[in-house]
Amino acid sequence: MNEEIKCIGCGSTIQTTDKDGLGYTPNSALEKGLESGDVYCQRCFRLRHYNDIQDVSLTxxxxxxxxxxxxxxxxxxxxxxxxxxxxxxxxxxxxxxxxxxxxxxxxxxxxxxxxxxxxxxxxxxxxxxxxxxxxxxxxxxxxxxxxxxxxxxxxxxxxxxxxxxxxxxxxxxxxxxxxxxxxxxxxxxxxxxxxxxxxxxxxxxxxxxxxxxxxxxxxxxxxxxxNFQMAHYLGKKDLRLIAPTKEIKPKVYQLNEGQTLFLGGLARFDFIQGERQSFVTYVSNDLGMHRTKLENADAFYEKHVGGLLTPPQQDEVSDFPELVRFEFSVKESTDIVFAGLGWITIDSPCVVAGWAPKGVDVIRRKALV
Structure with missing residues (x-):
């Protein structure tokens, strides 16, 4: 090819020689694309028609x-x-x-x-x-x-x-x-x-x-x-579970001091100290939530991650990062945010901890809702 042709899907330069390189498309597909005026690389074609994602090598x-x-x-x-x-x-x-x-x-x-x-x-x-x-x-x-x-x-x-x-x-x-x-x-x-x-x-x-x-x-x-987004640690099936596609229905949990709430097997919220109160969760409607005692939480997670606590799936547990703890002393209406997953709103003073996979942020912010 003398003149440079760009994929109209992703913008990469079309090439027909390196199957693993950016912009690769077979000659036959290129000829059809040139006839129709719609030239896609193989990666974009597979993504559009089969929702099949391939890794990219940009730094x-x-x-x-x-x-x-x-x-x-x-x-x-x-x-x-x-x-x-x-x-x-x-x-x-x-x-x-x-x-x-x-x-x-x-x-x-x-x-x-x-x-x-x-x-x-x-x-x-x-x-x-x-x-x-x-x-x-x-x-x-x-x-x-x-x-x-x-x-x-x-x-x-x-x-x-x-x-x-x-x-x-x-x-x-x-x-x-x-x-x-x-x-x-x-x-x-x-x-x-x-x-x-x-x-x-x-x-x-x-x-x-x-x-x-x-x-x-x-x-x-x-x-x-x-790299600290939750999406980078999940497979295709799990990504669809945590990425909301319709209006979120907030869920309210009444917790006593010393209780833990698991957000699937991806994150954990500990109520360490404070009066019994309501916590409102804003996560995908498809993500399962489970409550247990704080003193049993480590053992509960180890036993049920990949089973009762999914995502991650059972075959992904061995590669899934350990959960890391972040503690917060809350004085006013606050969101505890699990990057890429959602947040939990707190309205009364208390001490809590949020856990997320190593590398994923847990932060506090002024309450959104």
């Missing part, structure tokens, strides 16, 4: 290089975050990479949060959290890539701040960034599912430039991989 340096290049552009930066995993989907130090470019903070997957949560309160909460990490967005927008009406509102906001510039969309893996861009393309050009989307981390491999009417571009970038 942290690659992502850093891409981030560094953003500050050199004159563009509107659209930073997409997953509202359900807000802390896990912030890009550390993003404000240092964007130069003087304006930023829109877009909270995606708003449809999975309880309807009782007021949008005004949520956008204010997001703005406060963004300020804490040095990000000063022009506006905070809530959206769902699955709903056309939400997409239209987002497009109007982008157009308001774009002012004739390119639009660069950035986000960590798993925030629904490519789904969002597909929604924008569908809304503006009537083209459905141009970019490969998946619930698995790392499906966009290079920058993808989509032309806008005025000669500028909407630019999708690869998802930045956060």
């Amino acid at each position: 942290d340096d690659d992502f850093l290089r891409l981030l560094n290049s953003i500050g050199e552009e004159d563009a509107l930066i659209v930073n997409v975050v997953d509202i359900f995993d807000f802390n896990g989907s912030l890009i550390p130090g993003l404000h240092r990479f964007i130069g003087s470019n304006p930023v829109l903070l877009v909270g995606n997957k708003v449809d999975i949060l309880p309807k009782s949560l007021k949008r005004g309160k949520l956008t204010q909460w997001m703005r406060e959290r963004a300020h804490e990490v040095g990000l000063r967005p022009e506006e905070v927008v809530l959206t769902s890539a699955k709903k056309n009406s939400e997409m239209e509102d987002l497009l109007k906001t982008i157009e308001k701040y774009r002012k004739g510039r390119d639009v660069i969309v950035v986000g960590v893996t798993n925030v629904g960034k490519s789904t969002l861009i597909n929604g924008i393309i569908k809304a503006t050009a009537g083209v459905q599912e141009l970019i490969t989307t998946s619930q698995f981390p790392g499906t966009t491999l290079d920058k993808i430039e989509i032309p806008l009417d005025d000669g500028k571009f909407l630019i999708d970038t690869p998802g930045i991989i956060h």
Whole structure:
């Protein structure tokens, strides 16, 4: 091949020689793609048709290089975050990479949060959290890539701040960034599912430039991989269990001091000290919860992980990281957040501990709900 052909799914350069390399596609598939005008690499083809994910070989340096290049552009930066995993989907130090470019903070997957949560309160909460990490967005927008009406509102906001510039969309893996861009393309050009989307981390491999009417571009970038996200420790089946696809139904647990709550076999919440009180869990409706005595919790986990306590599945237990403990003394309304899994809201003073797989963050934050 003399001229460079890009996969319209992930942006990688198409090649037909290295089966294990990025952008590989068989000659026969390439010929068909060139005839139809839709050229996909084998990886994207398998992802689109069989939901079969293959690992990518991009390094942290690659992502850093891409981030560094953003500050050199004159563009509107659209930073997409997953509202359900807000802390896990912030890009550390993003404000240092964007130069003087304006930023829109877009909270995606708003449809999975309880309807009782007021949008005004949520956008204010997001703005406060963004300020804490040095990000000063022009506006905070809530959206769902699955709903056309939400997409239209987002497009109007982008157009308001774009002012004739390119639009660069950035986000960590798993925030629904490519789904969002597909929604924008569908809304503006009537083209459905141009970019490969998946619930698995790392499906966009290079920058993808989509032309806008005025000669500028909407630019999708690869998802930045956060290694402390829960998604990196789970298989396909378990990922579907923990990633909510419909509105979360909060569950309330009345706990006494000295009780433990297991979130499947992925995390654990200990009520160490305090008056009997209610704890509200916000996790996927499909994740099983189990209560036991704190003094028996270690033995209970060892006996039941991979069985009663799933995920992980039985055949994955030997490779699953040990759970690591984080203790918190709570004085006011607080969320204890298990990165990529959800959170537990506490309203009364107490001492608690959260456990998560080694490498996955457990943090406290001002209560969202």
